[in-house]
Amino acid sequence: MYAYDELDHAVINERVDEFRDQVKRRLSGELTEDEFKMLRLQNGVYLQLHAYMLRVAIPYGTLSSKQLRRLAHVARRYDRGYGHFTTRQNIQFNWIKLAELPDALADLAEVGIHAMQTSGNNTRNVTSDQWAGVAPGEIEDPRIWSELLRQYTTLHPEFSFLPRKFKFAITASAHDRAAIKIHDIGLRLHKNAAGETGFEVLVGGGLGRTPFIAKTIKPFVHGHDLLSYVEAILRVYNQYGRRDNIYKARIKILVHELGIDKFAQEVEDEWQQMREGALTLDDAVIEDIRSRFTYPAYEKLPHMPEELRKAAHDPHFEAWRNNSVALHKVQGYAIVTLSLKPVGGPPGDATADQMDAIADLADKYSFGEIRVGHEQNLALPHVARRDLPALWKALDKIGLATPNVNLVSDIIACPGLDYCSLANARSIPIAQELTRRFANHATADLIGRLHINISGCINACGHHHVGHIGILGVEKNGAEFYQITIGGRADENAELGTLIGPAVPYAEVADVVEDIVEAYLALRVRPDELFVDTVKRLGVEPFRERVYATR
């Protein structure tokens, strides 16, 4: 965990005071709605279909049990008893009253949580691998750098009014769990030949109306130069990014229109003029940030404790363990994913009671730490393997032991037309229906890894372009229709999915997905050829035939 010091706390408290004043000026009419809109967005407040929505940042997906309890408190006190975890390590509360927002933010500030820049045309919450610091084979903990970037991007005096939103993601593992290639800036931590830490910098990724996979702008930027290089990119973007058309304002369009080489040259020219400046991070500064991350005092434990041997006789436990438990870098410990995708439930939601219970379990079994991943699930990052059977029982009791992590019912979905004023179609009921269709664990397990992503409109909050199966809600003559893509992926081999044919009506989406999955089961050469690999090998044609032959 990163421990906020009094300086970090001061910024958060001062932001709460400022926002309280902004709300007061809006309520008194001193600020127009147009003026207030920008100010509230800069602090994570949207106006949705039914109410104001507050999006709270969980920087790089790390939460303490104390913080999670406070999120539960906000859900209970100011909302309707639940929260929604998003694809960017945020949590959203959907029913908050404007006049109560400052109090909710003040309650969160007490435990070092804020909503700064979770929306608006500025640098957003910096995201990272939810297994940071515990994943085997990781080069180093990317959260040190995430925190440096969090501080650097918070209330930046030059870049708080960019052409459009701007998102960072960082990974330090070979397997990218942070989806860095669909971010405005993606950072892959690696070491150069001299063993120094630095980053491959990718730029111009993003989904939405015009999706792009990020391109490498520089293969190695030394850690010392990370902030100056990022500033050079932001400065070029702030000056030359398009402001005439909201759909062409993201950096991906600038990179596309200039071409990556020309864009890289602009950034290089800018960087050369300021790289020796005050943004250079010397080792002492980096160490100071590193020193404020604390790690558990792990015990020396066996890989296969007696408790685990005994529990192996229970097939339900084994199904969960095989699915939701991952290898930890320390022997005797495990990373446990908590599925927020129960059969028939809205993806990513957790009730206040569940949050409190998870906080208690984190205290008991995970050194008080919880992680949030972009797949809209949670994780307990430091569970002793001997505790797995007891933890499983406790999770099962609160509905958080569904063994469907990375399986077909582990669906990523945006809130869609049930909440969102931008949506064209519903997302949540589609996800709920699909989880019912694939509720049988044996079947889901047979199908294997398969990511379904659902967005209720072209803004792509459900990342449908990079779902193995992507579902995009569109409106056709007043009715909800859905375009289906296949073959997308968000990891280190990120690709955009391919449309399989004409959009299908709401009532047929689940049938179509079932057809696609059946086609895959018939077409795969081996049980361990993943869906996305079969699509890669065969293309979309056999799937198209199967889906549209009878429609």
Add this chain to the structure above:
Amino acid sequence: MPLVKSGKTTNDDFVHIADEVAIPSEGAVLISAARFVSDAEALSLRAARTGVIWPNNRDLDDLVPYLDRVAVVALVFPSFRDGRAYTQARLLRERHGYRGELRATGQVLRDQFLFMLRAGFDAFEVKKPGDAEAFASTVKRYSVFYQPTGDGRLTALHRRMLLRHSESASQ
């Protein structure tokens, strides 16, 4: 529109001169970038003070050679959402060493004051009188800053290092 300088509302000595109006030989004037560039040598040698209004989409290169001879550079916020002038301000102050008055014009609202100060602005044509009155208290809202800019405020990273040094020195 009130002009705020050094934290206080003051009289504006500068008169905006439209392009089609002759420039008076005396008195401080603000003129457009296009007009300035078309006759920069002569204008920058004008006896009275001359300021230039520089649009946020115009490259600064045409202005840089004359920076020591202009009294005011007025940068423009056509909308408070358009943040290009923050970059221009920092480049003028931090890269090109401009020391004259740097004025924020256009849609200049209370909630931008501190960002503008940090970017190097020292004069503000404030849209609303209430915002101008609130200037002094608004810019004191924050006590901690994460980014180094040319305004000289110590960053949080820097303050932590100083704190560490003073702690180890006192041991």
